[in-house]
Amino acid sequence: MVGPFRVLFLPSVVDAKFTAPVVLFAVKISSWPKEWDVELVGQDFYDQSFGHANFHRVRSRSRGQIPVLLLLRRMKVVLLTALISVGLGQRQKFDVVYLRHGSNSPVGVFLRWLWQIPVVAEVHGLAASEVEIKGWLRGASTGGRRVLSWAFRSFEKWAFSKAHTIISPTGALRDFLVHTYGLSSEKIVVVPNGVDSRLFQPEARSPVTEPYKGEFDYICFEGNLSPYQGLDTLFDAFAVVKRRFPRGRLLLVGDGVEAGRLKERAEELGLVKDICFVGSVLQDQIPALVNLSKVCVTSYQGERHELTGASPLKLFEYMACAKPVVSTDIKGVRELLEESHAGVLVPEGDSSAMAEGITRLLADERLQAELGHNGREYVLRHHDWSDISRRLADIVSSAGGRTHAARVDSGTPPSTPGSHGERTR
Secondary structure: OOOOOEEEEEOOOOOOOOOHHHHHHHHHHHOOOOOOEEEEEEEOOOOOOOOOOEEEEEOOOOOOOOHHHHHHHHHHHHHHHHHHHHHHHHHOOOOEEEEEOOOOHHHHHHHHHHHOOOEEEEOOOOHHHHHHHOOOOOOOOHHHHHHHHHHHHHHHHHHHHHOOEEEEOOHHHHHHHHHHHOOOHHHEEEOOOOEOOOOOOOOOOOHHHHHHOOOOEEEEEEOOOOHHHOHHHHHHHHHHHHHHOOOEEEEEEEOOOOHHHHHHHHHHOOOOOOEEEEEOOOHHHHHHHHHOOOEEEEOOOHHHHOOOOOOOHHHHHHHHOOOOEEEEOOOOHHHHHHHHOOEEEEOOOOHHHHHHHHHHHHOOHHHHHHHHHHHHHHHHHHOEHHHHHHHHHHHHHHHHHHHHHHHHHHOOOOOOOOOOOOEOO
8 A cells, every 4th residue: 555544543432440442442553554644532541652653632531420420421522532533634534443332433423424434343342231231321210221222222233334344352242233233244353352462471560569569369350340240249259268268368450330339348248458449550550460369350240241242351361461260151251261271160140159269279379370371372372462453454454445545546645744643652
C-alpha cells in the first residue's frame, strides 16, 4: 500500500476505576505496523505510553455508582467521543474504524454513515446481558426491564449488521451471533484473547507489593468486582482455607460495584485482616501482585457465559506469570484448562470444592511449579499478543484495503506525523 494506513480506535466505555479496555488497545497497537497512522480515542483514566498511536483523551470523570448516573455518564462519554472523532475526521481521512463493542457502538455506526468507511467490531459480550449483570436497571419495573433489554438487543443486532467484520473471542459467541442475531458466519472471525507476555512474566516486580510483603500464602484474584465474578463463593472457600493455612491471605486486585458489599462480607466472616482489598492499580503493576501469590483464582458464575463461552483475560495473565489456577468449571475455561494442564477445575458455586482445590495447591509446591510452567508455555504458544495483534492487523488491513486504495488514488495528502492529536509519552 502507498501512504499510511489510517485507523481510528474506539475502546468501550468503562468505569473510571476499571480501564482494562483502553490498556488492551495500547497493547494491541504497540505491535501493529509502525507505518500505520493510529488514532485512539479513550477516557482520561490511564497514563501510559500507547505505542505509536496518538491518544486523544475524553475527559469525563465520575465516582458515582448509582445506576442512573452511570448510564448518564456513559451517554456523556459517548457524545464526547463522537465529537472528538468527527474533529479528527476533519483533519484527515480514515480507512477503517476499529470498535471494541460496548457503549461506543453508536459512535461506530454514526462514523460509518458519516465517512462511508468500514467498521471492524470486536465483541466480548452482549449489551443487554451486561446491563442486567452490572445492575444498571436496578429499580426498574419488570416490564420496564423487559422493554429496555429488548431495546438493547434490537440496537445491538442492527449495529452488528452494519459492521464489515466482527471479531469474536470464542466460537460459541460466533455461533450465538449467527443463530440468534441472524448474522452471516462469513463476516465473523474468531480471534481469542491474549496477554502481553513481556509484561506478564514470572520475574515481574513492582513497589506496589511493599504493603503486602511478609511470610504469607497469598491467593490472588484480579479483575472487576462485579456480581458475575462469584466472589461470595471465593470468600466462603477462603474461610475454609484459612483454617488449614493460618498464613493464608486473599489479594483482591481491582474495584467495582461489589466492593462495598464484599468488605462487609469480609467483616461478617471475621477476615478483615486477611482479605486485602488492593483496589485498582496500573496495568504494569498487576504482574507483581500476581507473582506475590502462590495460587490464582477465578470464580465465575456460568450464567453469563452459558451461551457465549468465556475467554477470560485474567486467566491468561495468571498463566503468563506461571501461576497455577483454580477456576470454576464453565464453558470456555473448561476447554482452556483441560488443554493447557495449568490448573484445577471446580464446580460452579461449590465453595468446598474450591477450598479443596486451593489447599491442594498450597500444600504441594511441586504441583504449583508444574501447573505454572504448563500455563506459561501454553499462552506463549497460543495467546501471546505479539501474534494475536498481527492477526488483528491483517483483519483490519483487509477490511479497509479498498477504502485505502480509493483514498490514495484520489490523492488525499498524508498527514504529518505528530501534527494531529496528542502523542503520549
